[in-house]
Amino acid sequence: MKYESQKIALAYFGVALGLFVIQIIGGLLVGWVYVSPNFLSELVPFSTLRMLHTNSLIVWLLLGFFGAAYFLIPEEAEREIHSPKLAYIQLGILVLGTLGVVVTYLFNLFEGHWLLGKEGREFIEQPVWVKIGIVVAALIFLYNVTMTILKGRKTAISNILVLGLWGLALLFLFAFYNPHNLALDKQYWWYIVHLWVEGVWELIMASILAFLMLKLTGVDREVVEKWLYVIVAAALFSGILGTGHHYYWIGTPGYWQWIGSIFSSLEVIPFFAMMAFAFVMVWKGRRDHPNKAALLWSLGCATLAFFGAGVWGFLHTLHGVNYYTHGTQITAAHGHLAFYGAYVCLNIAIFTYALPILRNRDPYNQVLNMAAFWLMSGGMVFMTFTLTFAGTIQTHLQRVMGDYYMDVQDQLSLFYWMRFGSGVVVFIGVLLLIYSLALPRKEVITTDASVAAE
Amino acid sequence: MTEDSVLDELPGDLMIWVLIVSELLVFGAGLAAFLAVRITDPAGFAEAQDALHRTGAGINTVVLVTSGALAAWALRLREGARRGAARLALIAAALLGVVFLWVKGAEYAAKAAHGIGWDTHPFYTFYYLLTGFHAAHVVAGVLVLLLVAWKDAPRNIEAGAAFWHMVDLVWVLLFPVIYLLR
Numbered sequence: 001m002k003y004e005s006q007k008i009a010l011a012y013f014g015v016a017l018g019l020f021v022i023q024i025i026g027g028l029l030v031g032w033v034y035v036s037p038n039f040l041s042e043l044v045p046f047s048t049l050r051m052l053h054t055n056s057l058i059v060w061l062l063l064g065f066f067g068a069a070y071f072l073i074p075e076e077a078e079r080e081i082h083s084p085k086l087a088y089i090q091l092g093i094l095v096l097g098t099l100g101v102v103v104t105y106l107f108n109l110f111e112g113h114w115l116l117g118k119e120g121r122e123f124i125e126q127p128v129w130v131k132i133g134i135v136v137a138a139l140i141f142l143y144n145v146t147m148t149i150l151k152g153r154k155t156a157i158s159n160i161l162v163l164g165l166w167g168l169a170l171l172f173l174f175a176f177y178n179p180h181n182l183a184l185d186k187q188y189w190w191y192i193v194h195l196w197v198e199g200v201w202e203l204i205m206a207s208i209l210a211f212l213m214l215k216l217t218g219v220d221r222e223v224v225e226k227w228l229y230v231i232v233a234a235a236l237f238s239g240i241l242g243t244g245h246h247y248y249w250i251g252t253p254g255y256w257q258w259i260g261s262i263f264s265s266l267e268v269i270p271f272f273a274m275m276a277f278a279f280v281m282v283w284k285g286r287r288d289h290p291n292k293a294a295l296l297w298s299l300g301c302a303t304l305a306f307f308g309a310g311v312w313g314f315l316h317t318l319h320g321v322n323y324y325t326h327g328t329q330i331t332a333a334h335g336h337l338a339f340y341g342a343y344v345c346l347n348i349a350i351f352t353y354a355l356p357i358l359r360n361r362d363p364y365n366q367v368l369n370m371a372a373f374w375l376m377s378g379g380m381v382f383m384t385f386t387l388t389f390a391g392t393i394q395t396h397l398q399r400v401m402g403d404y405y406m407d408v409q410d411q412l413s414l415f416y417w418m419r420f421g422s423g424v425v426v427f428i429g430v431l432l433l434i435y436s437l438a439l440p441r442k443e444v445i446t447t448d449a450s451v452a453a454e
Numbered sequence: 455m456t457e458d459s460v461l462d463e464l465p466g467d468l469m470i471w472v473l474i475v476s477e478l479l480v481f482g483a484g485l486a487a488f489l490a491v492r493i494t495d496p497a498g499f500a501e502a503q504d505a506l507h508r509t510g511a512g513i514n515t516v517v518l519v520t521s522g523a524l525a526a527w528a529l530r531l532r533e534g535a536r537r538g539a540a541r542l543a544l545i546a547a548a549l550l551g552v553v554f555l556w557v558k559g560a561e562y563a564a565k566a567a568h569g570i571g572w573d574t575h576p577f578y579t580f581y582y583l584l585t586g587f588h589a590a591h592v593v594a595g596v597l598v599l600l601l602v603a604w605k606d607a608p609r610n611i612e613a614g615a616a617f618w619h620m621v622d623l624v625w626v627l628l629f630p631v632i633y634l635l636r
Binding site: 237253254 | 468469472473476479480483484487572573579580582583
């Protein structure tokens with residue numbers, strides 16, 4: 001660790017991993033409700049469990065991004081973070097908001113209250129006071145990192161990372177605008193949901209991936225930057241008007257069907273480019289970095305993001321297809337592998353890379369960490385396949401044959417059982433991962449060891 | 455990396471080529487979709503097409519191609535160190551872009567006067583989407599041409615002219631497919 005203030009990242013990563021466990025437990029509970037629909041229905045209904053599953057996912061990914069920024073910006077800017085104290089205050093606000101959200105959701109406190117009660121819109125259900133807290137925390141963060149970069153060395157990686165984080169914060173402001181007209185409500189709602197994950201988050205993803213490639217493969221910065229610019233251009237070109245693929249059936253004009261179909265089909269390109277980038281860098285790179293697990297997570301990230309976000313997204317993005325598949329388990333299949341590949345793997349890659357450096361240790365537990373990668377990724381890929389099969393059958397029975405929703409759900413139970421099983425595998429993988437990251441052991445994978453074994 | 459990439463052989467900046475390829479993919483996909491939907495209703499598409507002003511579009515083709523030639527000529531002038539003439543050629547190219555937009559605007563106004571909108575027929579959905587997107591690129595191209603007339607480094611003019619040729623090329627593809635194809 002070159003800069004003392006990089007230590008801030010440790011606190012962010014720790015809280016993120018804690019929320020990750022809560023997210024996966026939430027996922028297991030929701031998955032069990034699909035198998036046994038009355039489970040917990042009186043105590044914590046499905047809708048609340050699902051909110052916890054999705055909200056904790058978003059918050060831990062954001063904490064990971066913030067932590068990654070606090071870790072890599074000092075190295076890129078070649079100076080300490082402007083104010084470590086502000087960074088910890090920011091974390092405190094976010095933790096307080098998260099606790100407020102969990103308590104408000106679980107006990108449905110202050111129902112209907114404009115400031116204290118939960119709001120209705122999917123994924124942005126947080127009470128208004130928490131939303132204000134998120135904005136304050138984001139402003140503190142942006143002030144802190146922007147000041148650091150302005151006073152230090154400016155690189156493409158840190159510029160694009162901060163551009164993405166600025167976009168993330170500005171787009172969140174649409175959470176405060178809630179028109180009464182349902183079509184308008186949805187139109188603006190997608191400015192947050194879509195322009196986050198298929199817009200500015202891709203900038204964050206590309207820049208963190210570029211940083212990892214730079215460190216792990218030793219390829220020249222110039223080459224990495226050229227790739228980064230192309231990826232970012234392709235992401236914004238396709239992703240912004242790609243928002244149109246959410247405007248097919250919400251009451252917006254029909255021409256969105258063509259705008260959405262065409263531009264969102266091109267959204268595969270930046271994800272393909274990121275995968276090509278990662279593999280080309282590894283092939284070209286001459287550095288034999290000891291942290292093999294971080295490299296595995298980086299390559300896994302780029303690959304699974306291409307399949308989850310790119311291929312599985314394209315699967316149902318054309319409006320002629322989406323007319324039948326909209327809101328079926330096909331969407332769930334895409335959502336799970338896209339988030340896992342693009343953003344979960346990305347965060348774990350940077351955690352795996354940064355934690356040994358932050359704690360001033362060699363990269364221990366590489367084999368355990370890599371086993372966790374295969375368990376988690378295998379589990380998620382299996383889950384994606386089961387949900388894709390479930391969604392295909394659901395689309396045919398429900399949308400083509402016209403069977404009733406609940407009758408169709410009964411027919412899907414075998415897939416929901418298999419999905420629950422794959423969720424358990426993911427959970428075991430997560431526990432293994434956290435164990436491997438948190439607890440030091442003597443075993444280190446080095447090139448010497450592999451030579452000796454041959 | 456010390457080895458040279460084939461990408462280095464491209465004239466102008468790499469990023470302008472990324473943009474050009476992306477634009478061609480979008481317009482190409484749009485034209486392919488247009489032709490696919492046309493198969494479902496050839497008679498309806500032919501009837502709708504007859505309401506278009508083919509002569510106006512033909513004039514616009516000449517206007518835009520001439521403008522493209524002026525932009526290319528400007529780069530050659532600038533490389534021959536004739537800055538003033540290069541600037542004039544770029545401004546003339548931009549003015550022809552404005553002429554294109556004026557003709558296009560008259561065409562849109564005539565359609566509106568006949569009560570023809572984007573949802574009158576699937577033909578017009580594509581007509582307005584494709585020519586509308588293209589016209590938006592002409593607006594951007596005029597601004598780019600004026601920008602590189604002002605900041606007239608050869609590298610800038612090259613990028614501006616490359617973008618403007620893409621706008622040209624797209625129109626030369628749109629014109630026969632939308633206006634002429636029977």
